Amino acid sequence: MTDHILQMRGITKTFPGVKALQDVNLTVRKGEIHAICGENGAGKSTLMKVLSGVYPHGSYEGEIYFDGELSQFSDIRQSEKLGIVIIHQELALSPHLSIAENIFLGNERAKRGLIDWNRTNAEAMELLERVGLHENPVTRAMDLGVGKQQLVEIAKALSKRVRLLILDEPTAALNDEDSAHLLNLLRGLRDEGITSVIISHKLNEIRAIADSTTILRDGRTIETLDMKNDAVTEDRIISGMVGRDLDNRYPPHEPTIGEEVLRIEDWTVHSPSQRGRVVVSGANLTLRRGEIVGLAGLMGAGRTELAMSVFGRSYGTDISGRVYKNGQEIQLRTVGEAIQHGLAYATEDRKRYGLNLIEDIKRNISAAALGKLAKRGWVDDNEEFRVASDYRTEMNIKAPSVLSVTGKLSGGNQQKVVLSKWIFTDADVLILDEPTRGIDVGAKYEIYAIINKLADQGKAVLVISSELPELLGICDRIYALSAGRVTGEVSRADATPERLMQFMTKEKE
Incomplete structure (x- = not known):
């Protein structure tokens, strides 16, 4: 009796003009959390789609053994019958259906050809309790946040008697609290004997939760690390992913900062959906040529709302305040006007x-x-x-x-x-909202180099990021937001995670 629940041998998958996977091998033990990491385009998601039958048998080379038996899945239904369930990065819930309806979609609880709603909602409630989601099962999926939708996806997997749960970037769009809850849930499922495979770029999470980690690079298996016995560091994983050591994750940069190019004064924005709620309150910011400025804040602090409202009033109502470009007040009533005045906004989504x-x-x-x-x-x-x-x-x-x-x-x-x-x-001011979200460390380095190059060309760059190390690594100056207010401004020389966090958690005075 093997202790391996999954073995993939010599998997090769080719698309027109591209060999996405080449002779990939993966072995997963029963009851473990197995991480898969690699740069974007390394083949991680493709490998999981081969496993789950999204790419059917015959469209790839190699063999898949599940629980010791050769498996040749022609579609995803066949893999789910054996208990292999994949949750994709783009969640697949139907927004207008209830939680219960989503959980049992395609697997309905019926009696004499009619759906048994009492049984459906009762079983959905039991599954929601297992995943720690305290919501009424008749709540529509569209009324849930992303973190709760992720839990509904896992409840749906549990309804299919999952034995191997595959999660593709499950925490990419989650805040810290929702991420911690999800990771604790995976630990609980491991204790129940359910095996999980998690694809993630967040190396700190991989180190915290994974029992084993397989690294892919350019469509090939590089190695599998025992996370408990090999004393694996983040740098060790990065070296395997990119094929080289990233001694400095942020490219060196000597800024040449010029005159002020953009000034925002007393900027206030109200919520478009909650009448009277102030989302941004009296914000003041300045940006100078050749300068990279960071905007730090916890979830809900108003960072994106501030950026979108300045960029042609893309967000908010009852917006007040003034914007000056090169010392002259300008009007930014539409996105077209914002672009004409030399502003650009790269959205977080x-x-x-x-x-x-x-x-x-x-x-x-x-x-x-x-x-x-x-x-x-x-x-x-x-x-x-x-x-x-x-x-x-x-x-x-x-x-x-x-x-x-x-x-x-x-x-x-x-x-x-x-x-x-x-x-x-040809924008003079570039607002980059979460510019490296969901991408790997190698691609991040390239993005940082591009940002440095833009600053060297005399552009003013405003970077919004949820990752404090990123802001500390690339920014010349950092503003902190808390509850829609600018609570602090720190230079690169004076910036520390602790000081920024003090500003980011500062309560209203």
């Missing part, structure tokens, strides 16, 4: 708001500045292709050509397309 995922790289890069490519009212296709190709080379966007569909790129390469789009507008 690149998939929903930053990119057209079904369009190619070329169209995405040109989207915010089509006027620069127009001749007599028509876009010059040849010039559009040339511009996009130049950015593909300059930004090291890994794709066969600029005609590649953006939705098929890795997260890091998608982020480079977003940055290319806004750099092409």
Whole structure:
């Protein structure tokens, strides 16, 4: 009797022009939490889609053994029958259905051809208790936050008598509290004998929860680490992921800071959905040429709301305050006006708001500045292709050509397309909201280098990030927000995590 629940041997998966996986091997023990990590595009998600039947048997080479038996899944239903359940990074709940309906969708509790709602809701309540979610099962999925939706997905997996649970970047969009709850839940499932495979870029979480970690690089298995016995450090994992040591995770940078380019005075924003609620209160900020300024704050502090409201009033109502560009007051009533005045905003949600995922790289890069490519009212296709190709080379966007569909790129390469789009507008001020969210350490380093280059060109860059080490590593100056108020301003020389956290948790005076 083997103690392995899963063995994948010699898995090779090829797409047109790309070998996504090449002779990959993966072994997972029963009842463990097994992490898979690697750079964007390393093949992690592809490997899990092969395992779960999303990519059916015959579309790849190699063998899969589940609980000692050779498995050849033609679709995801076959893998789920054996207890293999995958939760994708983009959650797949139906927003208008209730929690209970989502949990048993495709697996309905029926009697004589009719759904037994009493049984459905009762069993859903039991599953919600198992995952620690205290919600009424008739609540619509759309009324839940992302963290709670993640728990509903796990409850749905438990309803299918899951034996091997696969989670793809489960904490990427969660705050610290929801992330901690999810990790504790996985520990509890491990105690019940349920095996989990977790794909994550958050190396601190991998070290905290994983029993074993397999590293992929360029579609190949590099090694599997025993997290308990090998004294594995984050630097050790990074070395395996990128093929080199990142002695400094942040590229060196000597800033050349010039005159003030943007000043925001007494900026106040009200919630568009909760009448009378102030989201940003009397905020004052300045940005100078060649300067990288950070904006720190806990979840709900108002960082994104501040940025979006300044960028053409994309968020909020009853907005008041003044914005000055090069000493002159300007009006930013629409996104078009913001772009005309030299502002750019790279959203934290690149998939929903930053990119057209079904369009190619070329169209995405040109989207915010089509006027620069127009001749007599028509876009010059040849010039559009040339511009996009130049950015593909300059930004090291890994794709066969600029005609590649953006939705098929890795997260890091998608982020480079977003940055290319806004750099092409010739903006003087770039607001980058969570610019490295959901991308690996190697791609992060490239993004940091791009930000440094923008500052060296005389741009003013405002970086919003939930990761304090990131802000401390790249910013020349950092503002802290708490409950919509700017509570502190710290220079690079004086900035420490402890001092920033004091400002970020400062209560209203």
